Amino acid sequence: HQRIVLASRPSGAPNADNFRLESSSKPVAGDGQVLLRTIYLSLDPYMRGRMSDAKSYAEPVAVNDIMVGGTVCQVEESRHPDFEVGEWVLAYTGWQNYALSDGEGLLKLGKAPAAPSYALGVMGMPGFTAYMGLLDIGQPKAGETLVVAAATGPVGATVGQIGKLKGCRVIGIAGGAEKCRHAKEVLGFDECLDHKAEDFAEQLARVCDQGIDIYFENVGGKVFDAVLPLLNTSARVPVCGLVSQYNATELPAGPDRLSLLMSTILVKRIKMQGFIIFDDYGHRYEEFAKDMGDWLSQGKIQYKEQLVEGLEQAPQAFIGLLEGKNFGKLVIKVAEP
Ligand code: NDP
Numbered sequence: 001h002q003r004i005v006l007a008s009r010p011s012g013a014p015n016a017d018n019f020r021l022e023s024s025s026k027p028v029a030g031d032g033q034v035l036l037r038t039i040y041l042s043l044d045p046y047m048r049g050r051m052s053d054a055k056s057y058a059e060p061v062a063v064n065d066i067m068v069g070g071t072v073c074q075v076e077e078s079r080h081p082d083f084e085v086g087e088w089v090l091a092y093t094g095w096q097n098y099a100l101s102d103g104e105g106l107l108k109l110g111k112a113p114a115a116p117s118y119a120l121g122v123m124g125m126p127g128f129t130a131y132m133g134l135l136d137i138g139q140p141k142a143g144e145t146l147v148v149a150a151a152t153g154p155v156g157a158t159v160g161q162i163g164k165l166k167g168c169r170v171i172g173i174a175g176g177a178e179k180c181r182h183a184k185e186v187l188g189f190d191e192c193l194d195h196k197a198e199d200f201a202e203q204l205a206r207v208c209d210q211g212i213d214i215y216f217e218n219v220g221g222k223v224f225d226a227v228l229p230l231l232n233t234s235a236r237v238p239v240c241g242l243v244s245q246y247n248a249t250e251l252p253a254g255p256d257r258l259s260l261l262m263s264t265i266l267v268k269r270i271k272m273q274g275f276i277i278f279d280d281y282g283h284r285y286e287e288f289a290k291d292m293g294d295w296l297s298q299g300k301i302q303y304k305e306q307l308v309e310g311l312e313q314a315p316q317a318f319i320g321l322l323e324g325k326n327f328g329k330l331v332i333k334v335a336e337p
Contacts, residue, residue: 003096130158142167304328
């Protein structure tokens with residue numbers, strides 16, 4: 001039994017010393033329990049927040065505790081009446097290759113799911129986030145301009161594709177030419193810009209010649225600075241994530257832009273709303289699952305996953321996620337099914 005614990009809290013970007021791989025004997029299911037074998041572990045930006053003890057919407061991981069995370073597992077041993085050996089479940093068992101569960105919180109995925117790892121991505125938390133944030137807060141209408149960054153990640157890629165289904169003109173923002181090509185050629189975005197380009201803000205102004213009606217905020221920082229002056233009257237800004245800031249240890253250097261932000265919100269009557277997916281929308285999961293299931297089976301939504309083999313690779317892969325080294329939804333393949 002292998003598990004990765006939080007060894008120490010990072011200051012700034014996490015490094016390998018913040019994690020520790022531990023080994024112990026394989027757990028054994030007790031009465032009313034199942035032994036789960038992890039096949040896939042999801043790595044997600046929110047995990048950076050759990051590594052810090054700053055107050056947030058969720059409790060931090062304690063030092064020396066196992067890193068949290070969504071997993072797709074197979075039941076290896078069952079002493080629980082509702083679970084059979086071999087069946088697949090979506091769980092939240094964290095960075096380890098075995099876990100015990102009393103069944104609470106497990107979502108059954110069946111005996112032979114077609115693409116079990118999708119439950120961590122387009123058919124799971126990130127896809128649901130894209131769906132609710134865009135449709136409920138963003139309120140897209142045909143002909144509007146939608147801008148989304150982290151455009152090839154599981155949230156951004158899904159936001160942009162749902163935007164296209166709703167008739168929007170979709171502008172992606174991503175790190176590097178290869179990601180931008182993918183956003184246009186595979187995901188069907190109208191444009192995609194590299195935020196690392198020197199003249200990124202000018203390029204954005206050029207492609208958004210009708211302004212921006214919806215900015216789906218995934219990253220913050222200089223991308224938001226470039227977006228703010230382009231927002232149209234009555235623009236909507238679902239505030240989903242601020243990944244460019246997750247490793248920051250202090251506020252960015254001046255000038256102070258708060259009054260610029262507030263006056264833009266006022267004068268242009270902009271609606272900005274943060275959301276935490278399961279806290280705010282947990283009750284609407286079925287609606288999402290039905291629509292997304294249909295779109296995927298009709299080939300209307302494309303999905304790219306980056307599988308990295310081996311639990312011991314999780315720390316490096318996670319560190320890279322916060323720097324844009326992933327390409328597609330980052331998933332650790334912990335074991336063969
Ligand atoms: P991704 O797989 O897209 O990974 C994060 C991406 O952010 C990187 O690949 C990188 O893409 C981009 N990025 C990193 N640093 C910067 C930077 N300085 N400037 C611009 N872009 C940067 O992540 P997800 O799709 O899983 O998540 C996207 C966002 O959604 C995150 O902010 C996450 O926290 C948030 N989220 C919020 C939820 C909620 O309930 N509110 C739920 C789920 C996710 P690139 O190389 O293209 O720049």
